[in-house]
Amino acid sequence: MRPYAAIFASRFQTMLQYRAATAAGIATQIFWGLVRSMIFDAFYKSSSGPHPLTHDQVITYIWLGQTLLLITMLSVDADVAAMIRTGSVAYEMTRPVDLYTSWFVRALSGRAAPLIMRSLPIFAIAGLFFGLTAPVSPEAAILFLFSALGGLLTAASLIALLTISLLWTISGEGISRLAPGLVFVFSGILVPIPLLPSWVQSVAAVLPFRGLIDTPFRIYMGQLSGTAANTALLSQAAWFAALVILGRMVLARGVRRLVVQGG
Secondary structure, rough: HHHHHHHHHHHHHHHOOOOOHHHHHHHHHHHHHHHHHHHHHHHHHHOOOOOOOOOOHHHHHHHHHHHHHHOOOOOOOOOHHHHHHHOOHHHHOOOOOOOHHHHHHHHHHHHHHHHHHHHHHHHHHHHHHOOOOOOOOHHHHHHHHHHHHHHHHHHHHHHHHHHHHHHOOOOOHHHHHHHHHHHHHHOOOOOOOHHHHHHHHHHOOOOHHHHHHHHHHHHOOOOOOOHHHHHHHHHHHHHHHHHHHHHHHHHHHHHOOOOOOOO
């Protein structure tokens, strides 16, 4: 475990150096949080019918989305992409570490560091000034933290899978442009999933993207509690395990067929 802990720590510390980018990201996310809040505020004021979420719940959902936005920002690992393009990935394969685990740990630390740096200030600002409500109960708060961790692990497994796909696609431009659209719609970051048409909710229910943010948010607001919350957490864990297994299988196949040009 020591090599992977060292990989995690070194990349985590590297990501902590981007303070200017963090400040810019916080300002940008607060701006878009305000814009989205105004849009939904206008929507609720112009509609008198029943809604699956109250106005306060939607505002909370929006600000939680800004707090954990980076969980949904999936992209290939730029450093690994450069290794694959240049052929230096061959050296990675000779190291006495498990290749999938090292790439997964890189993905995890690459999301965790900026997420922590951005989420805490946004959470505090939104809670003090912009209508982010507190968790419905201490139990909901604890389960929310576990679920948010599950979402982060799922995101890291998805990033690892996207990165592994570079063994076939080389540049990764296609998958990097396709993935965000799917994630934004089916995770709930674009529009809260309870507000989407029923058929979209049915599709989202069988995909792993819902576990990135919708599951933690609905636990936070009390829409998922008791058995429903436990079932949602088990679903997150099952998807995480499935994605790790899939990633390992795809990587094993890719490594067997890998050809390093000029090697």
